[in-house]
């Protein structure tokens with residue numbers, strides 16, 4: 433196996449340049465380079481697979497489904513727990529592979545590995561609590577039972593910004609429920625996914641239960657959404673692609689789960705603790721260099737505290753260290769690619785052209801490549817692109833509002849509804865605003881909402897379904913009623 437360029441990697445066997453299909457590691461005549469976004473160096477390469485290999489993975493998942501679903505939930509949990517233990521034991525190597533291919537600081541990557549592992553641990557247990565029902569029959573000669581059964585072969589397509597967690601948040605519940613799964617990771621970050629496959633194999637996951645395919649997104653996605661053997665599609669990524677996949681899946685009536693784009697408002701009311709609000713804004717806005725779907729995308733500050741908040745926030749943003757994720761103390765890695773930098777520049781230029789002011793940053797970092805200065809914009813108005821589009825970068829645009837009603841109306845003025853944050857201390861206001869915000873995930877006096885217990889998902893055009901939590905396994909189950917007559 434190619435070891436590639438991953439500083440400090442101890443177990444080179446985790447770095448795979450082949451795909452895991454039906455329990456075999458396979459290559460292809462063509463390959464796709466995997467590049468370190470911080471340095472531009474080629475780390476490794478992965479096979480350019482297409483519809484044929486995807487079909488092979490789906491058929492292997494179908495063949496494995498019968499025996500995997502017939503295992504007891506406890507037996508499945510034992511294998512998943514072994515996988516969890518191996519992920520935790522290999523946390524450092526997995527994080528190094530992630531930092532090399534995605535760029536996030538090593539400490540943040542280690543955090544993601546534990547976050548990813550938590551979904552395997554959580555759903556190993558949740559699988560054992562999938563119970564049916566015996567219902568009160570309205571007829572004396574009948575009994576009514578409810579069975580919850582695994583939907584079957586599932587297919588997952590995942591994004592580059594959380595190369596581990598977005599995979600385990602899908603594979604965990606699917607396998608715990610008794611389903612089998614084929615995963616297509618993002619083209620930019622396949623190595624973390626393949627390393628997770630190595631550990632799943634070491635954990636004793638039966639061949640075919642999990643496959644990981646890399647290559648042409650359209651060809652692989654087309655096979656996943658069109659193949660009759662696939663009963664569910666689960667996708668995390670942009671709303672645009674999510675809609676495309678949903679339309680493709682409709683042809684064979686597949687279940688779909690969609691975790692899509694966001695445009696999170698971050699409200700600071702006049703009764704907020706401003707220091708807490710600043711800490712929350714830093715945590716939410718600049719996590720993963722602003723490349724998460726739940727990042728604060730619009731920071732809305734009540735008039736009377738606007739200047740004080742802006743000054744405090746500027747002081748903290750100025751402390752953020754930009755650099756290679758392997759360097760100590762770096763809190764902001766590179767953006768994933770040149771296209772991402774151009775989108776950030778476009779949003780800043782549009783805002784300034786329409787009257788916004790750059791209080792801090794505003795341009796590409798002196799380090800070059802895809803590094804960008806953490807940026808604070810003030811006097812931002814709803815006429816600007818940053819209001820409507822997800823920046824997906826380290827830009828904090830500050831808007832003003834006067835009244836609570838105006839703040840909530842501004843916050844809700846978007847077709848997205850994934851996360852929403854606000855800082856306030858008045859209890860009545862906390863309940864009023866929590867209930868009025870149009871989002872699937874609301875955070876009060878905190879900037880971080882991500883753990884395995886929280887039901888994660890959006891409303892409006894941010895998606896369908898919930899991942900993680902005690903609800904996350906439901907999307908991988910089908911409810912069957914059984915009526916016994918003639919009693």
Ligand SMILES: NC(=O)C1=CN([C@@H]2O[C@H](COP(=O)(O)OP(=O)(O)OC[C@H]3O[C@@H](n4cnc5c(N)ncnc54)[C@H](O)[C@@H]3O)[C@@H](O)[C@H]2O)C=CC1
Pocket residue numbers: 589590591592593616617618619649650652653654668669670671673674676691692693694724725822824850894895
């Ligand atoms: N709601 C959530 O949890 C998340 C949402 N996102 C959203 O995704 C965007 C950024 O992530 P990206 O990876 O650039 O999104 P993307 O939608 O371009 O790609 C996501 C995945 O879909 C694949 N893909 C792209 N086009 C496809 C097609 N036609 N058929 C099949 N697969 C296809 C990609 O290869 C990747 O694996 C942002 O809008 C962000 O908000 C990203 C991560 C999490």
Ligand SMILES: O=C(O)[C@H](O)CS(=O)(=O)O
Pocket residue numbers: 591593594597598668723724725726881882888
């Ligand atoms: O891809 C994302 O942005 C994640 O869903 C965000 S989180 O789950 O890590 O908060």
